Amino acid sequence: MDKYLIKKPRTQDSSLVQDSSPSSKRSRVDFNLENLPSNPRLRQKISSYHPNNHDEIRRHYLGKGPFEWYETRNWLEYSIAKDAAFCFYCYLFRKDVGKQGGGDTFVTKGFRLWNQLRKLDSHVGGVNSAHNQAVKKSEDLQKEKQHIQSVLVKQSNQDKAEYRIQLNAIVDCVRFLLFRGLAFCGHDESQGSSDKGNFLEHLQFLGDHNESINEVMQNTWKNCKLTHPDIQKDMVNAIAHETSKAIIEDLGNGFFSILVNESRDISVKEQMALVLRYVNKQGIIIERFLGIVHVASTTALSLKCAIEGLLCKHNLSLSRLRGQGYDGASNMQGDINGLKTLILKENKSAFYVHCFAHQLQLTLVAVAKNHINIADFFYVVSNLITVVGGSYLENGVRRSGQGLNQETNLKRPGDTRWRSYYGTILNLILIFSAVADVLEIIEEDGLSDQKVEAQSIMRSILSFEFVFALHLMKNILGITNELSITLQKKNQDIVNAMDLVKVSKRPRHNTQQNTNLHHYRVELFYTVNTDLLICMACLNPSNSFVAFDKEKLIHLAKFYPYDFPGTDILALDFQLQNFIFDMRNNDLFLELQGVSELVEKLVSTRKHETYPLVYLLVKLALTLPVATATVEKSFSAMKYIKNELRNRMGDQWMNDCLVVYIEKDIACNIDNETIMQRFQKMKNRRRQL
Structure with a gap:
């Protein structure tokens, strides 16, 4: 058999010979459908994948549709990073050979000749052009009856x-x-x-x-x-x-x-x-x-x-x-390398707003820690929950005069969930006598360490200072509880949120005495005093648009240079004049109480078509976030979906379950x-x- 074989020289690297051979197999790219990039700048050529996977990958992309497509040309994709346009269908079905239809321009290189837009139409070409053939192939691929599988079965x-x-x-x-x-x-x-x-x-x-x-x-x-x-x-x-x-x-x-x-x-x-x-x-x-x-x-x-x-x-x-x-995490709001800074470097109009509810919580924590008596009060409450809560679980009963086998309502609060402190304080007031009974039982029947701790806590909670602080914090947190709940509503807008914070403040009196209650009421909150928020306040329609200020609203539009170029700024000036005259003379707009009501009324009366630039300005104001409550609720759902019994769920499986579970109001209508x-x-x- 040796005479039929051509031996390679021993000094030659076999790997180099194999790579240089034209008949060698091309290296194939591994892929995961869920991780395939949509951005045309990041995509691999279809031919780089194994031929057996081509149709599967194409179906995946067809299911998602073009990236950043335009209604007038639904085949056109755009990559901001490359500032170039691509053809969605040519990427999926164009052959690697030949230069018909612009060669690789609309597939890998990208079209950048913005002064020659006619070439976009020439790319489409006639009925039998490479582009239209690619479109036809995409339509055929999505027809089940034309699949070989359907023909065989x-x-x-x-x-x-x-x-x-x-x-x-x-x-x-x-x-x-x-x-x-x-x-x-x-x-x-x-x-x-x-x-x-x-x-x-x-x-x-x-x-x-x-x-x-x-x-x-x-x-x-x-x-x-x-x-x-x-x-x-x-x-x-x-x-x-x-x-x-x-x-x-x-x-x-x-x-x-x-x-x-x-x-x-x-x-x-x-x-x-x-x-x-x-x-x-x-x-x-x-x-x-x-x-x-x-x-x-x-x-x-x-x-x-x-x-x-x-x-x-x-x-x-x-x-x-x-x-x-x-x-308020440093990796999020850091001014040098924080997440908000990295995004702002790419998009100057992506303004950052610190979660209002989180600001409220952090402010309350900071103020409480500045008062040694209040800080000591929360320290005692924390120890109390540890000792009494544990005894509830061990004994399974508590004596409150209302029956046995009742579950404890004392839950451990957290600094970033300040509302939980309010609930803990209310429950502690309600079952105070039962808590004292449990402490007495621990003093008599507990271990030596437990007896000492229970005795110390008993002396603390029966003191005047503790009881005074308990009722004081109940009143103070009661002031902020409704505000905290309101701030976390999905339809809350940033202008109304600023007004709510102002309402919760109390006027400062000229007095040298500064009691705890006065300190909490007066210095409880702080707002972000920026030009952006001040200008947005001028959109408030309350009291017949009393806060309206045309110059500030024009200044607000300049914060969004990509949305309001120079010509639109001039047009906005005249549009605002007509807008405010129309609003103040229209009975339908006189009783509005917030920016969210204003934008809904503009749409229902079709005034948003009459004043498109003003409508855009209002939408931008409403788009700014107020609180992260919706995200936090998703984590609560995550702990429900992926629990101790289902702790090996894959990432994609968990994501799919969460999307449907959280947005069930949309899913049920499909x-x-x-x-x-x-x-x-x-x-x-x-x-x-």
């Missing part, structure tokens, strides 16, 4: 009807479990098991109460794995995708702000949640949960990369960002047919609808 109309019934039942089961945050799988999913899990048991319940579903389930193909966990995850992903798609469509091409926070889940993985805040087409302030992603670290740069990735995943760009809302069609297009299915 012949299905009768009855098979399709039965498949639709089965798929529809599975969608209903998945919806039911997702909306309630229930687990899907059981410990034993075999046929005769009594613990199959919520999904299989609920599917069986539907079959038992619906003859057509039961018949289909009994007669289905034995190798049809529609109850497999992978199918369940695909279905949840389809619902989550359609839910997110509905949110993005509601946002449209409008501006938005982001609310961001990070927290650890039950498996001690750092997660970052992101919420969008925007004004929808009806003029209503909306805050929607976009997603949660695992971050390797909580550095500002790592969080920024995660934010950009999540926005790109939904075809959103930082260029449309007009506000940032975080808590019909089953839309979800099933999305499920079918995710990958090749053996059965077709």
